[in-house]
Amino acid sequence: MTPIIGVTGCYQVFPSPLFHTVERYYINRSYLDAVKLNGGLPLPIPILDDPEHMETYLDMCDGLLLPGGWDVDPALFGEDPHRKLGVVQPDIDRYEIELLQLAFKKKMPILGICRGEQVINVAKGGTLFQDIHEQSESETLLHQQTYRGSIGIHRITVEEGSLLSEILGSTEARTNSMHHQAVKDCGEGLVVTARTSDGIVEAIESTDRTIIGVQWHPELLIHTQEEMNGLFNYFIHEMAMEYRRGKCST
Numbered sequence: 001m002t003p004i005i006g007v008t009g010c011y012q013v014f015p016s017p018l019f020h021t022v023e024r025y026y027i028n029r030s031y032l033d034a035v036k037l038n039g040g041l042p043l044p045i046p047i048l049d050d051p052e053h054m055e056t057y058l059d060m061c062d063g064l065l066l067p068g069g070w071d072v073d074p075a076l077f078g079e080d081p082h083r084k085l086g087v088v089q090p091d092i093d094r095y096e097i098e099l100l101q102l103a104f105k106k107k108m109p110i111l112g113i114c115r116g117e118q119v120i121n122v123a124k125g126g127t128l129f130q131d132i133h134e135q136s137e138s139e140t141l142l143h144q145q146t147y148r149g150s151i152g153i154h155r156i157t158v159e160e161g162s163l164l165s166e167i168l169g170s171t172e173a174r175t176n177s178m179h180h181q182a183v184k185d186c187g188e189g190l191v192v193t194a195r196t197s198d199g200i201v202e203a204i205e206s207t208d209r210t211i212i213g214v215q216w217h218p219e220l221l222i223h224t225q226e227e228m229n230g231l232f233n234y235f236i237h238e239m240a241m242e243y244r245r246g247k248c249s250t
Contacts (some may be wrong), residue, residue: 003240005040006061008099008116008139010069011092012049014054031113034219038232040240047095052100054094056083062247063109063240065117066096068217071181077127084131086180086211099125109239110211111231114179124187130184132200141198143177149220152176154233156216162193164207167234168227175216182215210239 009027016022027044035042042065047058058064071086073093081088101111102124112120118128129135132143145153158165165171173194176200183201186192190211195204204213212235216226 001241001244002039002041003062003236003244004043004060005023005035005236005240006043006045006057007035007065007067008045008096011089017085018138028219029215031065032217034222034229034232035065035236037039037222038229038236040232040236045099047092048099049095051098051102054102058099058106058108060103061108062244063111063235064099064103065173066100066110066112066119068114068116069117069180071130072115072118072122072128074128074130077121079127081131082134084134084180087152093119093122107208107210107243109131109235109243111130111235112211112213113219114215114217115181117215118181118183120213121183121187121190121204124190125185126190129181129182129184133180135184135233136198138198139197140200141177143182143196143200145181145235147178149176149217150177150224152216152221152225154196154197156194158203159192160192162191163205164203164212164214166195167212168218170227171236174225175214175218175229176220178218179215183213183225 005041012024030040048054071087071088073090096119133140158171160171189206190204193205202215218231221228
């Protein structure tokens, strides 16, 4: 049986000479390729405003992947916008958080990547740095690399004994970096499992081991760093398959 992984996406509005404007909902191919390469079947989940329809999609899935995207609206964690805040899409934030709340109730395996990690944390009641370079207490490393994402630019230290350390087979890794927001205070049931040398959170996971969030983009590293395939492989074949077996037995 092939595990089915639901994948959310991004929303974009742009001018069109034929239609004045075009609204597009899209998923970067790299996420879909990473799921397929590691034995999963990606199922794009469109923007939905009906919880019943969200439930229907989730019932078809064995796991949920939240990819990168725009900044998270600080109003969702009780803050006014910092002057360095980037583009936000509050309707997308609300949709993903509602989808996550349903997935939490099902104890569905969840993998969050970059913004996806941040949305998971906010959905669990956590907070974010709106801009790490302005708000972090220590001097920060380069976290928005200017060259291709298939190259890891900095080292992360992973907590020994964490699920992430088991998956990567190490307490160190090199990762790419394309963000200026990051997890500040962890949400309920979440713990920090990796940081860079400047103290910025690079990974979180749930204490029940159903959720993993990473700040980097492993989907861009699967052809240059084999351990990043391990992350998708574990999520699909261990976490999602276990969830599927549980569904089939009830």
